[in-house]
Amino acid sequence: MKSPIFLNVILLLTSAAAAQEYDLLLQGGHVIDGKNKISAIRDVAIRAGKIAEVAAKIDPAKAHKVVNVSGLYVTPGLVDIHVHVYAGTGQRGAYSGDNSVYPDGFTLRSGVTTVVDAGSSGWRNFPDFKDRVIDRSKTRVLALLNIVGKGMGGDPIEQNVDDMEAAATADQAKKYKDTVVGIKSAHFRGPEWTSVERAVEAGTLANVPVMVDFGTFRPERPYQDLVLKKLRPGDISTHMYLGAVPMLDDTGKVNKYLFEARKRGIIFDVGHGGGSFLFRQAVPAIKQGFIPDSISTDLHISSMNAGMKDMLNVMSKFLNMGMALDDVILRSTWNPAREIKREEFGNLSVGSTADVAVLRVEKGNFGFVDILGARMKGTQKLVCEMTLRDGLMVYDLNGITREDWNKLGNYGAQGDHRWDTTVTEPGRARKKK
Ligand SMILES: [Zn+2]
Numbered sequence: 001m002k003s004p005i006f007l008n009v010i011l012l013l014t015s016a017a018a019a020q021e022y023d024l025l026l027q028g029g030h031v032i033d034g035k036n037k038i039s040a041i042r043d044v045a046i047r048a049g050k051i052a053e054v055a056a057k058i059d060p061a062k063a064h065k066v067v068n069v070s071g072l073y074v075t076p077g078l079v080d081i082h083v084h085v086y087a088g089t090g091q092r093g094a095y096s097g098d099n100s101v102y103p104d105g106f107t108l109r110s111g112v113t114t115v116v117d118a119g120s121s122g123w124r125n126f127p128d129f130k131d132r133v134i135d136r137s138k139t140r141v142l143a144l145l146n147i148v149g150k151g152m153g154g155d156p157i158e159q160n161v162d163d164m165e166a167a168a169t170a171d172q173a174k175k176y177k178d179t180v181v182g183i184k185s186a187h188f189r190g191p192e193w194t195s196v197e198r199a200v201e202a203g204t205l206a207n208v209p210v211m212v213d214f215g216t217f218r219p220e221r222p223y224q225d226l227v228l229k230k231l232r233p234g235d236i237s238t239h240m241y242l243g244a245v246p247m248l249d250d251t252g253k254v255n256k257y258l259f260e261a262r263k264r265g266i267i268f269d270v271g272h273g274g275g276s277f278l279f280r281q282a283v284p285a286i287k288q289g290f291i292p293d294s295i296s297t298d299l300h301i302s303s304m305n306a307g308m309k310d311m312l313n314v315m316s317k318f319l320n321m322g323m324a325l326d327d328v329i330l331r332s333t334w335n336p337a338r339e340i341k342r343e344e345f346g347n348l349s350v351g352s353t354a355d356v357a358v359l360r361v362e363k364g365n366f367g368f369v370d371i372l373g374a375r376m377k378g379t380q381k382l383v384c385e386m387t388l389r390d391g392l393m394v395y396d397l398n399g400i401t402r403e404d405w406n407k408l409g410n411y412g413a414q415g416d417h418r419w420d421t422t423v424t425e426p427g428r429a430r431k432k433k
Pocket of ligand 1: 213
């Protein structure tokens with residue numbers, strides 16, 4: 001039996017739900033969205049995991065939860081296309097094992113919502129990687145398949161040209177096309193082009209880009225030929241500021257072939273890592289306009305506590321080398337999303353996945369270190385205040401989404417399944433996509 005009071009309550013709830021058409025409203029932040037060419041103060045509303053509205057002013061009454069982010073930058077969730085996260089296999093000294101890290105401790109706290117594992121697994125062990133890490137992480141983990149079937153198992157596994165099968169690799173890429181976004185050639189020491197050629201063959205068969213870590217640079221296969229002849233437009237040369245890359249001529253000018261390669265569509269990616277970023281390459285290159293298409297970390301156990309540290313530290317280096325903030329954000333969001341052909345990420349278009357980073361630029365005296373331990377002074381540093389994945393808060397450094405404890409009376413768990421994953425009532429978490 002329904003009493004009139006009960007019906008009134010239903011009506012009230014219904015009208016409240018109708019008024020609150022948005023789950024979450026980020027109010028008053030400076031939005032930087034390279035895809036939509038926005039760099040201005042905007043409100044951002046989110047509904048059901050998607051961007052619902054971006055406008056100069058959105059009525060806060062329309063939102064279930066309002067967060068004031070004035071003074072902060074609101075950007076698409078960062079997309080880091082070079083990491084190693086195939087941890088937990090127990091394999092010593094290998095990126096398909098102990099050299100990798102589990103992603104969630106390094107990503108969300110840096111504003112990163114999507115990472116691409118760069119070839120830690122190959123077609124043979126990708127299903128294990130998927131089961132072990134990809135399917136269990138809060139971070140969205142995509143992957144490049146190593147052209148070596150067993151992936152980055154160290155040597156001699158990674159030098160075994162008999163395990164570089166283009167067809168098997170392409171088949172696996174197609175089978176897991178939701179997760180596999182490309183092919184990787186890496187760490188190759190031999191004089192042949194086999195590793196690169198098979199990777200490109202697999203990339204062509206599966207219609208995905210190839211990323212190359214050129215391994216040992218050898219006169220038999222010059223880097224110039226890699227970027228001018230061997231790679232296809234849309235393929236990616238990572239570790240662009242590596243010491244071994246023939247970057248500058250005797251007079252300190254950036255070599256012309258690099259601009260030619262870029263003109264033919266080759267993508268240049270940072271891939272900082274533990275051995276692949278020198279200020280003496282990057283600073284003059286950036287001054288002369290040879291800037292990265294995408295900024296990425298090459299996160300692994302040796303880079304995480306050295307000069308690289310995390311995505312925001314690498315981005316901060318570029319900020320302090322003179323790149324504009326909008327440009328740094330573009331190259332850490334929309335550009336990498338396009339490179340891996342995942343245009344649903346890296347932007348804040350209405351209808352896009354609501355992956356969002358809320359960042360602060362700190363001013364002060366800072367220092368940044370390259371892979372040989374050289375320091376560069378800086379005055380700006382990016383800090384992550386808050387991260388959303390699929391519209392849900394996954395990180396909140398200073399509790400800007402929260403009420404003060406002493407205003408809550410006899411309080412319990414403060415979770416809210418409509419916008420929050422970090423404190424949730426038992427059984428109320430929204431199902432992971
Ligand atoms: Zn790497």
